[in-house]
Amino acid sequence: RAASQWPETGRLALYLLGLRASCPPPDPSPQRFLVTWLKYYLEKDWAGSRRHGHPLTSYYQYSLGVLALCVHGKRVREEVIQRLLVAEQHRRVTRGIPADTEAVVALAFACLEREQLVRSRLAAELRVAVRGIRARFVEAQSENGLIGNIFSTPLAMQVFIATDKCRTHAAYGRAMAALLQRLDAFTSAAAMAQALPVLHGRSYLDIASMQCKEE
Template identity: 70%
Template sequence: EWPETGRLALYLLGLRATCPPLEPGPQRSLVTWLKYYLEEDWAGSRQHGHPLTSYYQYSLGVLALCVHRKRVREEVIRRLLAAEHHGRFGHAGGSAVGKGPWGQMGWWHPRMGGVRQPGSHRVRADTEAVAALAFACLERERLVGARLAAELRVATHRARRRMDEAQGQDGFFGNIYSTPWAMQVFIATNACRKQLAYGRAMGALLENLDAFTTAATMAQALPVLHGRSYLDIASMHCQEEPDTLTPISPQLPPEMLGNMTVQLVVECPEPRCPQRRLYDWPVPVSAGASLLDVLRAAAVQGPHNFTFDTQDTPQGPFLSRVLGLEARQQKQSYWQLLTAPSTSLQMGVADYRPHDGETLILRLSEW
């Protein structure tokens, strides 16, 4: 059974940000569990050469413990430091958050429903960013000795320099969802005002805020929009925080009347699929339907025998199987989502809403 390192780390980061009541019992128990999961990951890295989950989860665990001002064994930190130094963040390990074979955020993004950006630097953008935040936190909170702190400082600046060099022409570090992580590194190291890359990334982020539709993705973008990073959570003075949170009623998207038709195409490369184009049919759906709604409609309309499977993740459903063909991490394959002729979607299957007459392509691809 996979350790829950990433899922619990994200929960504890969120819990700390809400200034929980002073009763330490339940929170202390969760921190203890996170320490246990991180030790399991560390033991796995000794045995297999990589964590049982992923370096993304491993980094999240170190970061969350640091934000809660809990010391982490030096061997655990040095394992992550060595991975950064030797460029091992490309290893996918297990799942990004929790269990399952659906990859890690440093390789492809389950919240994007199978989207992956090409290029080795772009692939591991958020893994490297979370590790850099963990390094910066350990140094800032003085949870390590002077010698290790100096090594962490060098690694943090090295990671930030790589992100700067790997920024895409679109302004993103990796893709839209890994960009807030990278921007937090610039904020945490007081480099956001000095770096043109940060300004370009902020411009790209502001132009694409409608892509952040889940709690998990919004939680990464909101600190950046306020010029903060997760490291600021560690120094919050909760007694001074005004109790201004009020419940709100969720606003439902406006109802769209009428119907539309979307062309759905499924492609699989040779030699695995000699036919290559496995499915190419129009799918009638209600106006305003999501891509996931299109897939569901295709599955029931027949007689073309369209099938698909998704896996639930904290960031939304992840497309894992189409027409019986599974995206397998071991074979470095994933279902890429595109709009014709060949534009990768920047949203997941549950978030993207096609327009009438659009051609959507599900392409089994390799990284």
Template identity: 35%
Template sequence: MKSIELYGHPVTTYYQVGLAMLGLCKQNYYISKSDIKTFAQAAMHDGLSYGQQFSVDTGAVAALALTCMQQESYQPANTIRNAAIKLLMKIFCAKDTQGIIGNIYSTGLAMQALIANDQLVPSEVWNRSNTLQEVLREIDAGAFTNAILASQILPPIQGKTYLDVDKLTCNWAVDTHVKSILQMDNLREITVTYTVIYGLLCSPSCSHYICLTVPKGTRLLQIMRLAQEKDQRFFRFTEKTTSLGPFITSIGGIDGSENDRTYWQFLNGSVPIPMGVAQYKPSNGENIIARLSKY
């Protein structure tokens, strides 16, 4: 909170701050009015966005924390309510025609935020059944084999949220439609272009690309390793193991920096990939870009 007040951003991320406040609220710990105001102001003034894009999963966790505060009568009540409403409207507006909210991996948390605030955004309005159908299709495709990601999507499939964790008896059964099936891709080959852009204001001379032919279903992390084998100078990379899978810390000897608030972002063309490099499977003809970006 001191970092937000002094520098305009947290030491880590607003996602972590929101998750911490949600945990404190659920345990009925004291949270000062000034900290609540600081958090709410970040939500009201688009502090939970990265660049010009609203972060759905961050907004959803923050909305759950604010909803908990409303339920537990934290103060100032109006500030909490106004911030929660703004976040919920942004989450609602992030839903596409297929039912995905943000991307497939932010949808579970977004569903939780909307379910917890059904009096403000009824499920009929945001078409919960449409979203649920799309989520179940992605589960069948093996999208949620990671335990952390599964823990975010399982509650809303059952109509629950993280706000219900202290009310469950743990004897409820998972719907038979919910299953995790890893499907084998066939071995038809595809061609993928992998481009690394090394600077924030980068000219073509500080970017390098390589065209690779790989079996269909090859994950991006495997493609990166193949590129590294072919050209150590430009495509070598380092990674850090996290609970959500590998996090790429450097490419071509250039590190992301917490001090400079830079990181390696991965895109399909101009669109950020919707999952981690260990899960994402490029399609034929994709141009995967690794770009040093600022957050």
């Protein structure tokens, strides 16, 4: 199968998150076009998950797509969310996969609930799932403070920030100490984009409520 036929869900989702965070020009047309493409990619991924039992890309990219659409205030079909929720409930998301995937799933679920983009019953299920992910992060934290590895740790920390639990969990403080000791590991723009929000006490969810001012 040609690579061009595969949805580029993750790449476009990251671009849209970065675009929203950088306060784009007032004209919404370019963003609207990209959001439409992301919806298309996500639907293609969802169709693949029905056929193959998993997204065409990965659960990481799939959940990143849901998160990016949520940050832009766009609704996602409930079937698309349910597919991810069921996968998380059956631990398909993390089978042999680092903690970063589960962190992005939790951020997507937390965003959907916070922005009230899902019905109350589904929101309650998402809340339970996020709570479970957070508990597993606490349980899985290593003695050196990392949750997964150095690159998944900032994403896991964002889950604590997004759910207002960073002050009540000692695991967050240990993770922050571990992160500060290893900042020189973040040499790429993509890696730094995961760590910088945490260093400022923010998560990707805060992009949704950013107030952009003209300079």
